Amino acid sequence: MRQVQNFIDGQFTGSASGRRFDKVAPVDGTVIASIAEAGAAEVDAAVLAARAALKGEWGRLGTDQRCDLLHGVADEITRRFDDFVAAEMADTGQPHHVMTHAFIPRGAANFKVFADVVKNVPTESFVLPTPDGAGALNYGLRRPKGVIAVIAPWNAPFLLMTWKVGPALACGNAVVVKPSEETPLTTTLLGEVMNKVGIPKGVFNVIHGFGPGSAGEFLTRHSGVDAITFTGETGTGTAIMKAAAEGIRDVSFELGGKNAGIVFADADFDKAVDGIFRSAFLNTGQVCLGTERVYVQRPIFDRFVAALKARVEGVTFGRPETRGVDYGPLISAEHKQKVLSYYKKAVDEGATLVTGGGVPEMPAELAGGHWVQPTIWTGLPETASVVREEIFGPCCHIRPFDTETEVIALANANDYGLSTTIWTTNLACAHRMAAAIEVGIVWVNSWFLRDLRTAFGGSKMSGIGREGGVHSLEFYTETSNVCIKL
Numbered sequence: 323m324r325q326v327q328n329f330i331d332g333q334f335t336g337s338a339s340g341r342r343f344d345k346v347a348p349v350d351g352t353v354i355a356s357i358a359e360a361g362a363a364e365v366d367a368a369v370l371a372a373r374a375a376l377k378g379e380w381g382r383l384g385t386d387q388r389c390d391l392l393h394g395v396a397d398e399i400t401r402r403f404d405d406f407v408a409a410e411m412a413d414t415g416q417p418h419h420v421m422t423h424a425f426i427p428r429g430a431a432n433f434k435v436f437a438d439v440v441k442n443v444p445t446e447s448f449v450l451p452t453p454d455g456a457g458a459l460n461y462g463l464r465r466p467k468g469v470i471a472v473i474a475p476w477n478a479p480f481l482l483m484t485w486k487v488g489p490a491l492a493c494g495n496a497v498v499v500k501p502s503e504e505t506p507l508t509t510t511l512l513g514e515v516m517n518k519v520g521i522p523k524g525v526f527n528v529i530h531g532f533g534p535g536s537a538g539e540f541l542t543r544h545s546g547v548d549a550i551t552f553t554g555e556t557g558t559g560t561a562i563m564k565a566a567a568e569g570i571r572d573v574s575f576e577l578g579g580k581n582a583g584i585v586f587a588d589a590d591f592d593k594a595v596d597g598i599f600r601s602a603f604l605n606t607g608q609v610c611l612g613t614e615r616v617y618v619q620r621p622i623f624d625r626f627v628a629a630l631k632a633r634v635e636g637v638t639f640g641r642p643e644t645r646g647v648d649y650g651p652l653i654s655a656e657h658k659q660k661v662l663s664y665y666k667k668a669v670d671e672g673a674t675l676v677t678g679g680g681v682p683e684m685p686a687e688l689a690g691g692h693w694v695q696p697t698i699w700t701g702l703p704e705t706a707s708v709v710r711e712e713i714f715g716p717c718c719h720i721r722p723f724d725t726e727t728e729v730i731a732l733a734n735a736n737d738y739g740l741s742t743t744i745w746t747t748n749l750a751c752a753h754r755m756a757a758a759i760e761v762g763i764v765w766v767n768s769w770f771l772r773d774l775r776t777a778f779g780g781s782k783m784s785g786i787g788r789e790g791g792v793h794s795l796e797f798y799t800e801t802s803n804v805c806i807k808l
């Protein structure tokens with residue numbers, strides 16, 4: 323069985339305590355790896371190694387040299403593309419094409435794009451008039467923030483981790499990464515890439531483990547950490563924010579969502595069905611930007627529900643590497659129980675079950691996997707738990723609406739504010755809607771179409787701050803203003 327180690331100061335190491343935990347394959351429930359759990363001693367060693375790296379060769383590199391190295395990281399990921407695809411498929415059970423078209427190439431792109439952003443974004447400068455007429459020149463200087471703790475989730479592990487590590491390193495920081503206990507493989511593999519490319523030791527460190535009382539908590543509470551960037555559940559964000567308050571450390575939070583998809587009667591029908599299908603069911607619904615609340619304008623409501631049902635009933639379950647498979651399992655037995663509890667709640671609360679609602683019949687060799695049926699409901703009030711709470715599963719509730727004003731109110735009546743996808747051919751309506759919906763990311767006639775130079779993040783309970791392009795530089799650097807009297 324694969325033995326997965328921590329990666330500290332350029333070395334793969336176990337843990338002084340000898341503690342290990344099992345990684346289970348979501349597709350069939352078998353144990354596929356044994357993971358070293360970092361204790362306080364390993365977390366401490368990783369943070370110290372990162373601090374030392376900042377004072378060493380890494381800290382002395384010019385921006386160009388640093389960014390060239392990061393281009394090298396991206397190239398090496400691409401060279402080892404198949405290894406990353408295999409590791410991520412083993413960890414998540416998600417289909418091959420999702421890995422090859424999105425999750426792994428975008429992981430590599432995160433190093434290239436942010437290296438280029440750092441080189442090309444200027445700092446501000448102002449000339450200040452002074453009474454003597456000579457004036458003063460102000461300009462901004464960006465410095466790395468220091469040691470960044472990166473706490474990552476399991477749903478798109480490589481993409482979401484590199485989305486933070488790429489800009490953090492491009493800005494000259496050193497990182498200690500705690501991948502999710504559910505998906506340790508690709509982050510560990512990245513350690514091999516860092517060594518191969520010649521990233522100085524201590525710049526990139528990986529510690530494995532859980533949250534409370536384990537590596538996650540030890541890392542976020544460590545006084546040697548200067549800032550914490552976190553993607554995960556809103557409740558975990560609350561715990562991490564408390565830890566960050568000690569020592570006044572900065573945080574960037576990408577949290578949960580309960581995103582609305584809105585389809586107007588004038589939308590291109592087939593594209594809207596396809597878009598909502600992807601947004602609700604890609605990655606078995608385990609996408610923070612996913613759509614669990616769908617609002618469809620009344621004239622096309624029945625036709626839309628029928629078309630989405632047909633799409634959902636056409637998905638092919640199976641092992642990720644099998645050709646033609648486009649639907650995978652949930653990440654864990656625990657998550658499966660959570661999703662199934664919502665399936666039951668929906669029925670208890672009076673939903674009309676359009677399709678799904680249970681566990682699919684799988685062949686014996688996959689019966690131990692974490693499979694659930696993709697599910698659609700209609701007929702629930704907005705107060706129902708499956709309409710209000712993030713389920714993070716392959717399911718959505720569809721409700722009819724009549725007017726723009728009505729659907730804006732429906733979409734906004736939620737504690738989360740991450741993203742929305744709007745389908746219409748009326749440009750004026752699209753602009754009005756985009757301005758009125760209280761979210762960080764609005765997609766019109768698209769979903770999950772990302773330009774990494776743009777702002778990404780959530781409002782309300784979906785997060786704090788923005789990353790992407792220049793916004794990432796704001797988080798991963800400290801700006802000093804230099805004022806020179808002329």
Ligand code: NAD
Nearest residue numbers: 474475476501502532533538539554555558576577578610
């Ligand atoms: P999670 O919050 O359970 O775990 C995320 C990470 O935090 C894991 O590495 C975990 O070990 C760690 N952790 C847990 N408790 C901790 C603690 N007390 N201190 C420090 N670390 C701790 O989230 P998850 O279940 O892995 O991911 C799913 C969630 O992530 C969903 O809510 C989803 O919406 C959200 N998400 C948000 C975005 C976004 O961009 N907004 C993207 C992806 C996922």
